[in-house]
Amino acid sequence: MRRAAALGLMVLAALLAGGLLAPKWLLFLIAMSAANGLVSLGIVLMMRGGVVSFGQGLVFAGGGYAAALLSNKLGVSDALLLAGAGGAAAVLLAAPFAPLLARYRGIFFAMLTLALSMVLYGVLMKSEGLGGSDGFNMRRPTLLGFSPSDAWSGYALYALVVTIAVALAVAARVYFDSARGLVALAIRENELRVEYLGASVRRVMALDFVFAAFLGGVGGALAVMALGHIEPQFSYWTTSGEFVFVSILAGHHSVAAVFAASLVLELVRSFSSAYFPNTWQLALGLFLLIVIRFLPQGLGSLFAKLASRAP
Amino acid sequence: MNTAITILADGVAYASWLFIVALGLTLVFGVLKILNVAHGSFYAVGAYAAATFVAWFAAWGFAPWLSLVALLLGSVAVAALLAPLTERGLLRVFYGRDEVLLVLVTYALFLVLEDVMKLVWGVNPYFVTAPYALFGNVQIGGQSYVGYDLALVVVAIVCGLGVWWGLNRTRTGKVVLAVIHSAEIAASMGVNVGRVYTFAFMFGIFLAALGGALTAPMISVQPGVGVAVVIVSFAVVIIGGLGSIEGAAIGALIVGLARSLAVHTWPPAELFSIYVAMAVVLIFRPEGLFQRVKTRRI
Numbered sequence: 072m073r074r075a076a077a078l079g080l081m082v083l084a085a086l087l088a089g090g091l092l093a094p095k096w097l098l099f100l101i102a103m104s105a106a107n108g109l110v111s112l113g114i115v116l117m118m119r120g121g122v123v124s125f126g127q128g129l130v131f132a133g134g135g136y137a138a139a140l141l142s143n144k145l146g147v148s149d150a151l152l153l154a155g156a157g158g159a160a161a162v163l164l165a166a167p168f169a170p171l172l173a174r175y176r177g178i179f180f181a182m183l184t185l186a187l188s189m190v191l192y193g194v195l196m197k198s199e200g201l202g203g204s205d206g207f208n209m210r211r212p213t214l215l216g217f218s219p220s221d222a223w224s225g226y227a228l229y230a231l232v233v234t235i236a237v238a239l240a241v242a243a244r245v246y247f248d249s250a251r252g253l254v255a256l257a258i259r260e261n262e263l264r265v266e267y268l269g270a271s272v273r274r275v276m277a278l279d280f281v282f283a284a285f286l287g288g289v290g291g292a293l294a295v296m297a298l299g300h301i302e303p304q305f306s307y308w309t310t311s312g313e314f315v316f317v318s319i320l321a322g323h324h325s326v327a328a329v330f331a332a333s334l335v336l337e338l339v340r341s342f343s344s345a346y347f348p349n350t351w352q353l354a355l356g357l358f359l360l361i362v363i364r365f366l367p368q369g370l371g372s373l374f375a376k377l378a379s380r381a382p
Numbered sequence: 383m384n385t386a387i388t389i390l391a392d393g394v395a396y397a398s399w400l401f402i403v404a405l406g407l408t409l410v411f412g413v414l415k416i417l418n419v420a421h422g423s424f425y426a427v428g429a430y431a432a433a434t435f436v437a438w439f440a441a442w443g444f445a446p447w448l449s450l451v452a453l454l455l456g457s458v459a460v461a462a463l464l465a466p467l468t469e470r471g472l473l474r475v476f477y478g479r480d481e482v483l484l485v486l487v488t489y490a491l492f493l494v495l496e497d498v499m500k501l502v503w504g505v506n507p508y509f510v511t512a513p514y515a516l517f518g519n520v521q522i523g524g525q526s527y528v529g530y531d532l533a534l535v536v537v538a539i540v541c542g543l544g545v546w547w548g549l550n551r552t553r554t555g556k557v558v559l560a561v562i563h564s565a566e567i568a569a570s571m572g573v574n575v576g577r578v579y580t581f582a583f584m585f586g587i588f589l590a591a592l593g594g595a596l597t598a599p600m601i602s603v604q605p606g607v608g609v610a611v612v613i614v615s616f617a618v619v620i621i622g623g624l625g626s627i628e629g630a631a632i633g634a635l636i637v638g639l640a641r642s643l644a645v646h647t648w649p650p651a652e653l654f655s656i657y658v659a660m661a662v663v664l665i666f667r668p669e670g671l672f673q674r675v676k677t678r679r680i
Contacts, residue, residue, distance in 0.1 A: 123482045125485075171665065174668060175664075175668060177481055177482065178417055178481055178482070178485070178620075178624065179620070179664065179668065179669070181482060181485065182616055182617075182620045182660075183660075183661065183664055185613070185616070186617065186657035186660050186661050187657070187661070189613060189653075189654065189657045190654040190657045190658060190661075192653070192654075193651075193652075193653030193654030193657070194653075194654060196653055197650040197653065308612075308613055309609070312419075312486075312489050315486060315489075316486065316489070319483065319486055349497065349500060349501070350497045350500075350501065351497075352493040352494070352496050352497045353493065353494050353496075353497035353498065355490075355493055356490040356491065356492070356493030356494035356497075357490070357494060359486070359489070359490035359493070360472070360487065360490045360491075360494075363476070363483065363486060363487055363490070364475060364476075367479070367483075
């Protein structure tokens with residue numbers, strides 16, 4: 072636990088210092104990939120128990136809309152508060168379904184979560200008060216009472232996003248190595264045996280779903296702050312598909328790999344949409360196929376291999 | 383009363399094309415154990431191919447009724463060209479991997495096909511009205527129905543019965559059933575499983591493309607037509623139980639009626655009525671309506 076925290080602090084210091092030198096577009100790219108990475112981290116959390124959610128758009132949009140509405144309607148402008156509120160809103164949204172979903176595995180879990188996110192998409196598309204299919208814009212948030220100047224707003228948001236992301240990543244690592252976190256791995260192997268050994272499989276699965284919802288909600292709130300705009304697309308199944316893509320690309324071995332994978336996706340997406348504007352989906356699809364073919368265990372397995380090779 | 387009949391008629395018409403598409407999906411899942419996200423893309427390719435063939439036929443000055451043949455030819459072409467290429471060239475590499483990972487493989491294929499379609503057919507909408515106009519309106523008991531919808535119902539029933547008959551009453555069908563049951567044992571009995579996979583995939587894709595071709599006259603064919611279809615047909619096969627033909631039929635009816643009930647009574651619910659229906663069914667029957675409960679590994 073101490074090791075994870077120390078490593079996290081070092082990475083954070085490096086990111087904050089490096090951010091001062093990096094160009095604005097890169098800051099935005101990293102901030103977006105860290106925010107999206109949180110959602111994928113939630114999927115990885117569930118993947119350790121053997122299930123994959125194809126509907127994390129539900130909590131991503133839930134958190135995003137909650138933050139944007141709090142800012143626009145109630146005048147809450149503090150970014151940290153909004154991020155927390157996004158996570159809390161996503162938990163409220165997802166928790167009622169957790170005991171139900173904990174009974175499902177494999178394709179059925181994937182499809183039920185997908186259905187939930189599509190219900191939210193349908194509701195958002197039809198709700199005029201929330202801008203319908205166009206969504207709405209959000210004001211720029213403040214940070215701990217300061218409202219950063221135009222030149223610094225990008226960096227301030229970047230700093231906030233990477234700080235939250237690193238904190239939650241460390242928390243996830245600690246959770247993964249805890250007793251409950253390890254039970255999830257056992258469930259993935261053979262859940263009947265876990266039941267016989269006296270652990271409640273459903274409780275672990277339900278809790279993991281709620282934790283994943285919190286991560287997704289925070290990710291959604293941070294993403295909407297970085298973008299300044301939200302729309303129902305946040306909850307569409309293709310958005311959820313990208314989150315799954317990142318978690319598969321990362322694998323369930325390493326937390327850092329999730330953010331690396333998220334950054335890779337964001338880079339591939341923005342470069343291919345810049346260089347082949349009409350065929351960026353094609354590029355993304357081919358990239359995905361190559362990864363699945365040649366890196367079946369994800370980027371994380373690559374990290375693990377390198378680590379084991381080192382003396 | 384009239385509203386009830388309209389809801390029923392609309393629901394059944396919607397269920398018909400949905401059944402054709404979902405039948406292909408459930409067949410592919412039954413045999414290859416792949417939940418094919420790209421099914422919607424093949425549906426869209428089918429719609430585009432139909433538009434192209436109908437336009438060719440019109441340019442060659444063929445009689446209007448031949449446009450129906452053009453629809454069929456379009457979907458056959460898609461199945462004959464694209465399906466073997468996909469199955470042999472791509473999916474074969476990933477057999478035996480985790481179910482969810484295979485979903486992701488087909489998701490990647492879906493992304494690729496979305497852009498390939500834009501490259502081939504451009505982004506402007508195509509209109510195929512000839513087949514739709516052929517049937518006109520039909521009067522039954524004081525109500526007017528769209529003839530094309532009725533024809534769709536007939537095609538769906540023919541497809542369903544045809545597949546059922548083919549699987550249960552022919553030698554090839556029995557072989558396919560054996561592979562569905564256990565590919566390994568079938569292989570050890572001398573069945574060429576690889577060929578069955580290719581054949582089943584081709585047939586599944588044919589049904590997807592046929593669904594697209596039959597829809598083409600009712601909509602404007604443009605980028606994005608396949609995206610929504612994937613998820614709706616997922617809902618159908620999940621409701622019915624993956625790999626079950628009866629299930630696909632009942633699932634399509636449930637989804638079709640739920641949607642038309644929403645459209646006629648409370649339109650804002652149209653977009654999510656389908657998923658609510660699916661969630662309700664899954665709460666009571668976690669494996670779908672027609673799925674045997676699997677034994678668990680201890």
